[in-house]
Amino acid sequence: MGQRLALASTTTSEDQLVQRPATADVDSPWSSYGSTIRSISYPQEVGWSAWLRRSGGTTPGSSVPSSCTDGSRPSSSASSWGSGAAGFNAIKANELRLIGRRMVHDGHLQALTREFLGGGNSVLREWFTELDVDWVLMMTEDMPWRAERTVVHDRARRWIRGFTTMAHAFLAMRSDLRHAVEGANVQELQLGGFASASISKMMLFVDGVIANVDWTPENLPAALDVYVCISDATASSRDQASSTAQQIVLSMYGGAADHAGLVTSKRRRLSAAIHRAMRSLSVDYYGDGGACGAPRGSEVHTATQYTMDFVRLLWRNAGLASSVLEDDGGGNVVLLASDVMRRWEFSLASASMLLPDAALRCVFLLNNYDTMAEAFPDSGLQDEIGRCVERYLDAAWAPVLSCLHGATAWHSPPSVKLADFTARFWRTYDAQKLWRVRSPALRGRLRRAVADLVVSAYAMYLKEHPLRDMGSIMAPEEMEEMLNELFEG
Known part of the structure; x- marks a missing residue:
């Protein structure tokens, strides 16, 4: 079933499952098999959602403003991305294999086939x-099947669990028939008909879950995992037996050629859905300047966080997603993510113009660019972040320093210049102390840049223009200590 993760749980041994007395009755739909299958739970805090928290992304429960109803993003649960492929891959596939084998051992699947x-x-x-x-x-x-994200993810998990059990049950019965002395041909035909009808019905959900990526990009983890179940795209040597079981079962549906065609068809649909999702995230989100688009001061925009969550999702599943995209000439995750980053950078520049203050616009962009670079380190945004820091210094602190060296202050005595400088420094400091910079690293970088520019210029001016009464003047060391309180929000 692809790259499965180990799940800490109570282990059910093969002997326990295979030798368990047959309590299932063909007339009893809620048999012990069903109860056992449903008892195999999925792990919590594993995979995408936990990885997202460790990576600094948003967690389920954050939200986009309710006015965002343009269809490109949900009106709530902006980054409830679910557990993703890694979480689904932690399913206890071995226990499901044993349940499938027990169905055959007990004669239950044979009875259903007849x-x-x-x-x-x-x-x-x-x-x-x-x-x-x-x-x-x-x-x-x-x-068409359209459902809420929680429904899609829940049913995808149940489908994966059901398909895995089905695959191993059919495979176990087929293996037994190869060693049967008599009646094997008839039973093989019966099994082929039952398997074909079962799998053809199961395949309808694959298309359904892929289609739901169009409605909500957050459904991509479910679509990727369902796709893994019908392909060997992420099969490791350890999981080769599981992958072989899937291929054999699917070949029972219509032969090896039909299996290859079926996988290709689903892959192309999934690739198209990924591209459409990326395009919806790349739309200029701020064009009308409405409530959904207006930045909230220096804060990272919710839409930026949502978009980067999707980039993280692709990056976390880069191997699988790239295999889906590249086979159809659709590029790879790196190219796709880079395109989204470029488009989003342009959208953020447009969004920043809605802010009234040039310095605040720079801090808003720095917060958002830093979030983007964190999600996708190869984005090339570090150079732009450096340029944005320079623009911030020019917008916020160059006017403060102009009180000491500007043309309008040229003929003023040092005491007047220092008074004007101090007054403007306090106004700038008081305003920017309330601006929030989320990242400690970026916050420290901005503080150092301000101190290197302002404190050094201030200290040099005091050295070149010593005053008789220095008691009423702020010391450079005191100023530097104060600047270390900037951007706390």
Whole structure:
């Protein structure tokens, strides 16, 4: 099932599962098999959501303003990205394999296969209810399925769990039939019909979950993991047996060629959905200057955080996402993320113009650019951050220093110059002390830049223009200590 992660839990041994007495009845949809499958839970705080917190991104629960209803972003839960591929890959696939084998060992799957010839849909309903995916039977090719993100992710997890069990059950029965002395041909035909009907129904959900990426980009983790289940895109040598099981089961659906075509079709749909999601995130979000677009002072814009969460998601799953994109000539994650970064940088520049103060505009951009560079270190934004720091110094502190060296102060005595400088320094300091810079590293960089410019110029001026009464003048060391309180918010 791809690159599976270990999950700390109570281990169920193979002997316990295979030798467990057969309590399942073909007429009992809520059999012990179904109960056992549903009891296999997914880990909490594993994968994408936990990794996001460690990386400094937003966590589930943050929100975009409710006025953002243009369809490109959700009106709430701006970065509830779910657990992502890594979280889904922590599923206890081995226990599901053992459940599938027990179905065959107990003769339960054989009974369902025989009943299918006469029961048809009723047997499928019973089978899918056991696998906890009975809702799949209500899906059709021509019926669009749109659901809330939490529903999509929940059903994707249940689908992966059900498909994994189904795959290993069919594979185990096929293996047994190869060693059967008599009746194998008839049972092989019965199994082929039942498997084909089951898998064709299961494939409807693959298209459905991919389509939901168009509605909400946050559904991409679910779509990636469902795709992994029908391909060997991320199979490691350790998981080769699981990947082989998937391919064999899918080949029962229509042969190896049809399996390859099916995977290619889903990959192309997923690639197109990723591109559409990226385009929706790259739209100029601030064009009308409405409530959704206006920056809130120097703070990182919620839309920036949301977009970078998506970039982190792609970066976290770069191997799988790139394999989906590159096969169809759609580039790779690096190129796609770089394009989004360039477009978003332009959008942020437009957004900053809604702020009234040039220095505040610079700090807003620095906060947002730093967040972007953190999400995508190869973005090339470090040079732009450096230029933005210089623009900030020119906008915020050059006017303060002009009181000492500016043309208007040229003929003023030193005491007047220092008084004007001190007054302007305090106004600037009082305002910018309330501006917030999120990153400690960026905050420290800005403080050092201000001190290097202002304190050094101030100290030099005092040295060149000593006054008789120095008691009423702020010492350079005191000024530097004060500047270390800037940008606390």
